[in-house]
C-alpha cells in the first residue's frame with residue numbers, strides 16, 4: 001500500500017491518502033473469512049479495489065468474486081490456485097485472457113470450457129475487445145511456467161467493480177498505464193522490456209509476498225547452479241564442503257536397513273545412477289531446479305502421471321524430453337513439497353529399496369530462508385543493494401537439514417519464484433512509476449503500513465536517481 005501523506009506526485013492526484021485508507025478498509029471487509037453468500041449480499045463477495053483496474057472494465061486474478069459489475073474482461077496471471085480461486089467448469093462470467101501455457105493448464109486442471117479461454121501472444125500489444133480501447137502486453141513473469149505480467153494501456157472509460165471509490169479520470173482523454181505483476185520474480189529484463197523501458201507506469205500492482213528486508217535471498221540463478229553442482233558431486237562421490245555434516249549424519253543410520261552397502265561406505269560409491277535425487281515441487285513451478293539437476297546428472301525425470309500431464313501442458317520441449325514413466329530410469333524424482341518436508345519422504349524412498357544406495361532430497365522454498373544472523377533489519381536502501389550484490393551462492397552454502405541421515409540427506413534450498421526484498425527494491429528503483437499497490441499480505445493494517453513505509457522509501461530513493469537510471473545489474477536475469 002502507498003501511504004504517502006504529503007500530497008506530492010501523481011499519487012495525491014489519483015487518490016488522497018484518506019480515500020486510499022477507506023478503500024483498504026473496504027477491501028479488508030470484503031475479504032472477511034466468515035463471509036457466507038446470501039440474497040442480502042448479492043450471493044458473492046465484493047471485489048476489493050485492487051482487483052479491478054482503475055477506470056477500466058478489467059479484473060485480474062479475481063475469479064472468486066464471480067460476475068463483477070461492469071467487468072467485461074477477466075485476466076489470469078498464472079495457474080496457481082490462490083490466483084484462480086473459484087474458477088471451474090461452471091465459469092460463465094466472461095472471457096478469460098491469459099498466456100497460452102496458462103490456458104492449457106486451466107482447461108486441463110479445472111475443466112474450464114474452452115469457449116471462455118482466450119490465450120494471448122507474449123510481448124506484443126493486443127487490443128482487448130469490449131474495453132473501450134485498452135491494449136495489453138503480456139510479459140514473462142519469471143515465476144512459474146505460463147506466468148506473465150500484464151501491461152494495460154488505455155483510457156479510463158468506466159466505473160467498474162464494487163469499490164465505492166470513483167476515479168475522477170473516467171472520460172478523460174489521457175492514456176493510463178498499469179502494470180499488473182501477478183506473482184513474479186523481478187529481474188532487469190522486466191525493466192528493459194521494450195513495452196516498459198522509458199515509459200511512465202501510473203499504477204504498479206506489486207507481488208509483495210516478500211516485501212520485508214528479512215527476505216533477501218541469494219541470487220536464484222546461482223542457487224539453481226548450486227543445487228546442480230551439489231547433486232553432481234554427491235553422485236560422483238566428490239568432496240563436499242559439508243563433510244562434517246555428513247559425518248554427523250552417518251552416525252544416525254536409521255535408514256541403513258535398505259542400503260545396498262556391500263561393505264562400502266555409501267558416500268564412496270561413485271556409480272552414477274545409484275543415488276536417487278528427490279525434488280519437492282508444487283503442481284507447477286520450480287521446474288528450473290529440476291531441469292538443472294537432471295542435466296548435471298545426465299538422467300531422466302520421473303513423476304506420477306498426474307504431475308506428468310500437468311508438465312506436458314507447458315510449452316517446454318526440454319522438460320518433455322526429460323520425462324520418463326519408469327521410476328528406475330529417472331535419477332531425479334518429483335514429489336509434492338509436503339512430502340519432502342515430512343516422514344513421508346522415507347516411505348517414498350523405501351519403495352525403491354535395493355535400486356539406489358541412498359537418496360538426496362531438495363526442498364526449495366523461500367520460507368526456509370533466514371537472514372544471516374546479525375543482519376540489520378532496518379537497513380537503508382543503499383545498504384540493502386550493496387550488501388546483497390556482494391553475496392554469491394555456491395553448493396558449499398547448502399547443508400543437510402537436521403533430520404538427515406547417511407542414507408537420506410535433505411537439503412533446504414533458499415529458492416523462490418517470487419521477488420526477494422532486494423529484487424523488489426531494485427525493480428522499484430529502476431522503474432518510473434506513480435503508485436505502487438501491494439497485492440499480497442494486505443489483510444492487516446499493520447502489514448500494509450509496514451509495506452507502505454518501504455514503498456515510500458523506494459519513492460524517495462528513486463527520485464534521487466537520474467531519469468531512467470537502473471540499479472546496476474550483475475546479469476540480464478538478476479540484479
Ligand SMILES: [Zn+2]
Nearest residue numbers: 078080143183
Ligand atoms: Zn504463483
